[in-house]
Amino acid sequence: MRSFLFVPADGGKKLDKAMASGADAVIVDLEDSIAPDGKAGARRSAADFVSDAVQTANRPRLLVRVNGLATGLTDADLDAVVPARPDAIMLPKAEGGAGVVHADAKLSAREAIAGVPEGHIKIVAIATETATALFLAGTYRDASPRLAGLTWGAEDLSAELGAQANRGPDGRFLDPYRLARALCLAGAAAAQVPAIDTVTVDFRDLKALRRESEEAQRDGFAGKMAIHPAQVPVINEVFTPTAAAIAKARAVVAAFEANPGRGAVGIDGVMYDRPHLERARQLLARAVTAGVA
Ligand code: COA
Numbered sequence: 001m002r003s004f005l006f007v008p009a010d011g012g013k014k015l016d017k018a019m020a021s022g023a024d025a026v027i028v029d030l031e032d033s034i035a036p037d038g039k040a041g042a043r044r045s046a047a048d049f050v051s052d053a054v055q056t057a058n059r060p061r062l063l064v065r066v067n068g069l070a071t072g073l074t075d076a077d078l079d080a081v082v083p084a085r086p087d088a089i090m091l092p093k094a095e096g097g098a099g100v101v102h103a104d105a106k107l108s109a110r111e112a113i114a115g116v117p118e119g120h121i122k123i124v125a126i127a128t129e130t131a132t133a134l135f136l137a138g139t140y141r142d143a144s145p146r147l148a149g150l151t152w153g154a155e156d157l158s159a160e161l162g163a164q165a166n167r168g169p170d171g172r173f174l175d176p177y178r179l180a181r182a183l184c185l186a187g188a189a190a191a192q193v194p195a196i197d198t199v200t201v202d203f204r205d206l207k208a209l210r211r212e213s214e215e216a217q218r219d220g221f222a223g224k225m226a227i228h229p230a231q232v233p234v235i236n237e238v239f240t241p242t243a244a245a246i247a248k249a250r251a252v253v254a255a256f257e258a259n260p261g262r263g264a265v266g267i268d269g270v271m272y273d274r275p276h277l278e279r280a281r282q283l284l285a286r287a288v289t290a291g292v293a
């Protein structure tokens, strides 16, 4: 799963555009892009859209971003959208594994009422939106079999920290947000789920998007979220392993297979050991998911 495109639940034709965008996943948003007065209407639109969209062929994964557990809005969000059977909910302002356990229980009750198989709806948590959340990023492991990924956010965190900016004059994230990004990456690895990079809000700057995508891909993120369809092709390209990378990974796997029992092999004058083999296998798995191997 490389690209996750946000679309406001009241987005009208944007919802159909998102389905046709080439994104691997569409996130129908009930949270920040919907004003308080619009929540009830947005829940109905989200449910109508998702219940139709899940039945289309060759579709992207369908997520619904609900409102956070502290808002008091989550229950009504779930009442509306669980019967529509989204593939997952996105849980914003998550504060560690306990929040995921909480959301899991809410989902189980509604799945039972709606006749949806228990555990069908997965959870992707936004793990760095509050200060407390940063200290709990390492607690997602074994929280719930529903947990399908962790992502991070810099906007709500900067508001919570009382910061005036989250990026420096060069456009790069400042230290507190780089820490949040790294905690998301480590928290996801510890929980054995994919890490998904945050959005690039300046949707006209595709150069910045490419740079952030490449840095995320390099550091171990499996994909990245988008807010505009123009961002999707860039993200898909960067997170699809290249032919050269696939060939290199195959060579590493082949070298170990040709030398069973060896902990390290040499290829073209460079040493490769077990972590390299693990990385090569992960890259080949991503290539298969992306349909290029
Ligand atoms: N999903 C699907 N389609 C989208 C889209 C999205 N996220 N963002 C823009 N589009 C469509 C527009 O409707 C427009 O379609 P048209 O050519 O048929 O009129 C086309 O893409 C070009 O859009 P553009 O004019 O460049 O942008 P805009 O001013 O219409 O929208 C935003 C800008 C930011 C309001 C819009 O991109 C958006 O709503 N993004 C998602 C916001 C969100 O969900 N935020 C919460 C997560 S951080």
Ligand code: MG
Binding pocket: 032, 092, 153, 155, 156
């Ligand atoms: Mg937010």
